[in-house]
Amino acid sequence: xxxxxxxxxxxxxxxxxxxxxxxxxxxxxxxxxxxxxxxxxxxxxxxxxxxxxxxxxxxxxxxxxxxxxxxxxxxxxxxxxxxxxxxxxxxxxxxxxxxxxxxxxxxxxxxxxxxxxxxxxxxxxxxxxxxxxxxxxxxxxxxxxxxxxxxxxxxxxxxxxxxxxxxxxxxxxxxxxxxxxxxxxxxxxxxxxxxxxxxxxxxxxxxxxxxxxxxxxxxxxxxxxxxxxxxxxxxxxxxxxxxxxxxxxxxxxxxxxxxxxxxxxxxxxxxxxxxxxxxxxxxxxxxxxxxxxxxxxxxxxxxxxxxxxxxxxxxxxxxxxxxxxxxxxxxxxxxxxxxxxxxxxxxxxxxxxxxxxxxxxxxxxxxxxxxxxxxxxxxxxxxxxxxxxxxxxxxxxxxxxxxxxxxxxxxxxxxxxxxxxxxxxxxxxxxxxxxxxxxxxxxxxxxxxxxxxxxxxxxxxxxxxxxxxxxxxxxxxxxxxxxxxxxxxxxxxxxxxxxxxxxxxxxxxxxxxxxxxxxxxxxxxxxxxxxxxxxxxxxxxxxxxxxxxxxxxxxxxxxxxxxxxxxxxxxxxxxxxxxxxxxx
Amino acid sequence: xxxxxxxxxxxxxxxxxxxxxxxxxxxxxxxxxxxxxxxxxxxxxxxxxxxxxxxxxxxxxxxxxxxxxxxxxxxxxxxxxxxxxxxx
Numbered sequence: 292x293x294x295x296x297x298x299x300x301x302x303x304x305x306x307x308x309x310x311x312x313x314x315x316x317x318x319x320x321x322x323x324x325x326x327x328x329x330x331x332x333x334x335x336x337x338x339x340x341x342x343x344x345x346x347x348x349x350x351x352x353x354x355x356x357x358x359x360x361x362x363x364x365x366x367x368x369x370x371x372x373x374x375x376x377x378x379x380x381x382x383x384x385x386x387x388x389x390x391x392x393x394x395x396x397x398x399x400x401x402x403x404x405x406x407x408x409x410x411x412x413x414x415x416x417x418x419x420x421x422x423x424x425x426x427x428x429x430x431x432x433x434x435x436x437x438x439x440x441x442x443x444x445x446x447x448x449x450x451x452x453x454x455x456x457x458x459x460x461x462x463x464x465x466x467x468x469x470x471x472x473x474x475x476x477x478x479x480x481x482x483x484x485x486x487x488x489x490x491x492x493x494x495x496x497x498x499x500x501x502x503x504x505x506x507x508x509x510x511x512x513x514x515x516x517x518x519x520x521x522x523x524x525x526x527x528x529x530x531x532x533x534x535x536x537x538x539x540x541x542x543x544x545x546x547x548x549x550x551x552x553x554x555x556x557x558x559x560x561x562x563x564x565x566x567x568x569x570x571x572x573x574x575x576x577x578x579x580x581x582x583x584x585x586x587x588x589x590x591x592x593x594x595x596x597x598x599x600x601x602x603x604x605x606x607x608x609x610x611x612x613x614x615x616x617x618x619x620x621x622x623x624x625x626x627x628x629x630x631x632x633x634x635x636x637x638x639x640x641x642x643x644x645x646x647x648x649x650x651x652x653x654x655x656x657x658x659x660x661x662x663x664x665x666x667x668x669x670x671x672x673x674x675x676x677x678x679x680x681x682x683x684x685x686x687x688x689x690x691x692x693x694x695x696x697x698x699x700x701x702x703x704x705x706x707x708x709x710x711x712x713x714x715x716x717x718x719x720x721x722x723x724x725x726x727x728x729x730x731x732x733x734x735x736x737x738x739x740x741x742x743x744x745x746x747x748x749x750x751x752x753x754x755x756x757x758x759x760x761x762x763x764x765x766x767x768x769x770x771x772x773x774x775x776x777x778x779x780x781x782x783x784x785x786x787x788x789x790x791x792x793x794x795x796x797x798x799x800x801x802x803x804x805x806x807x808x809x810x811x812x813x814x815x816x817x818x819x820x821x822x823x824x825x826x827x828x829x830x831x832x833x834x835x836x837x838x839x840x841x842x843x844x845x846x847x848x849x850x851x852x853x854x855x856x857x858x859x860x861x862x863x864x865x866x867x868x869x870x871x872x873x874x875x
Numbered sequence: 876x877x878x879x880x881x882x883x884x885x886x887x888x889x890x891x892x893x894x895x896x897x898x899x900x901x902x903x904x905x906x907x908x909x910x911x912x913x914x915x916x917x918x919x920x921x922x923x924x925x926x927x928x929x930x931x932x933x934x935x936x937x938x939x940x941x942x943x944x945x946x947x948x949x950x951x952x953x954x955x956x957x958x959x960x961x962x963x
Contacts, residue, residue, distance in 0.1 A: 372896050378922035408928045
């Protein structure tokens with residue numbers, strides 16, 4: 292087997308060696324397999340079993356769609372109708388019978404046929420309908436693979452995909468995942484975020500990986516340098532194993548100091564907390580020295596299953612996190628679904644522009660039953676430790692007051708029912724919509740803290756879709772406009788006497804840390820992996836110098852100048868070297 | 876038995892997912908083979924995928940063709956569905 296070396300962007304450090312497990316748009320890479328003429332009937336039966344299984348699954352999903360979501364129902368109905376589509380059935384059977392191929396391959400041919408047809412449509416809405424068929428074929432293939440999979444998913448493997456959606460990563464098991472390698476993506480894409488939070492090495496933007504790797508090929512992945520080697524010979528494997536050993540030694544050195552607080556040399560204490568999504572991450576979070584959780588993403592229980600979670604199920608999960616991190620605070624963000632994070636049973640109306648559509652707090656205020664259940668669970672969890680509530684995507688005062696009113700009602704309900712909760716629970720809003728930043732002074736009067744969610748804030752403020760490769764390069768956290776917004780939010784918060792936190796990816800980028808501290812942020816929340824490094828850096832800084840740095844950065848006109856300033860500043864401090872040494 | 880009729884789509888959104896689903900369901904309920912023809916392309920009306928693939932916008936001219944026991948009824952029912960302005 293020939294060795295191939297590819298290079299991408301290392302977005303989550305670490306070294307992994309293992310077999311490739313190839314996902315294509317959420318499904319396994321489908322190989323054409325020829326069947327013997329005498330096996331046609333068996334293959335046909337296999338196809339029909341998959342059809343039945345999928346129909347049953349869809350009907351099951353349908354039962355659990357909450358009221359008031361007719362659109363979700365109609366999508367499931369459309370899937371069910373496609374499942375019985377006479378042309379789909381006939382053409383698939385024809386391919387199996389006449390070309391003697393496996394069902395998966397036949398389905399992909401049908402899909403490609405419609406994909407070509409649909410791609411020519413002028414109407415963007417109709418063009419998008421191909422995704423309905425794609426999702427259905429995914430389900431069918433999963434049903435087929437379930438009974439006869441090409442790669443045992445139980446074996447730990449390196450996941451290779453074009454890109455990973457939140458639904459994809461939610462399905463992957465931490466115990467069988469060694470690393471992620473994707474063809475698309477950037478430092479801030481979902482793949483990178485999940486990999487860092489779970490501590491897997493990840494390399495994104497590896498051009499050509501999908502066309503060069505076959506399922507089961509041995510891969511060596513370095514999530515720091517971005518190198519990916521397909522079918523490495525033994526000397527390369529040795530080299531990667533050696534890198535892994537060195538990586539672990541350096542990590543251990545840092546971790547020994549991770550539990551100490553992050554205080555600058557002139558005495559400013561910065562709270563360093565972790566972003567967390569899964570209960571399983573608690574040990575990881577503690578081990579990396581996090582002082583609690585600055586962003587608990589609560590979507591997981593909603594996207595990984597077909598039914599809505601009950602209050603008790605939510606409470607169980609929240610309570611585990613809250614108790615696990617006591618006495619540190621856990622900041623629970625209420626449901627942030629919609630946009631690129633979806634769940635089948637939450638499918639709202641068809642949206643041309645989901646990032647600007649019915650998502651997060653807007654979705655919750657439209658589906659009050661779901662919102663109330665979550666608020667009840669969060670409040671009840673507050674009886675077991677320190678909880679802070681945070682509303683995502685607030686864009687105006689009205690929305691915040693409405694959400695607060697619901698929260699108040701739920702608190703009264705619990706009091707009436709005699710269920711305990713923390714009556715002084717802290718409430719905050721995420722500042723991620725530019726309008727919220729502009730009226731931060733007004734919002735500050737209504738809450739106990741702000742948390743700047745940089746991922747969305749940057750996207751909205753710069754009007755950049757990070758997922759669009761033609762404009763993604765313009766997504767720049769160091770845009771002077773972004774720095775001014777951060778500065779404004781921090782000032783508004785501090786003037787009103789509340790603390791201002793940051794919980795986006797930006798908070799965990801080592802080069803930005805002195806700037807963020809200089810801008811006055813009180814708390815940074817990041818992937819647990821990054822915490823030891825960030826804490827070590829903060830202990831070397833002077834707050835006064837950081838303030839001067841921030842002033843200087845605010846006076847510059849372009850992201851390039853600001854980046855140069857930050858790098859030179861760190862070099863001057865002789866720190867960049869030590870940060871780099873950590874990894875080399 | 877054979878029957879046919881040409882109609883113009885009046886629905887504001889054209890033959891979108893939901894109307895296409897309704898049409899395919901309706902076509903499946905008749906004892907007849909029903910086809911839609913637009914701009915020289917003929918597809919099976921009982922196939923939601925094929926109906927969608929015709930990409931019928933408002934104002935598109937579509938010919939309904941049916942063959943079989945209930946051809947006449949089927950053509951009439953589908954014609955009235957296609958000409959329904961709002962509640963397609």
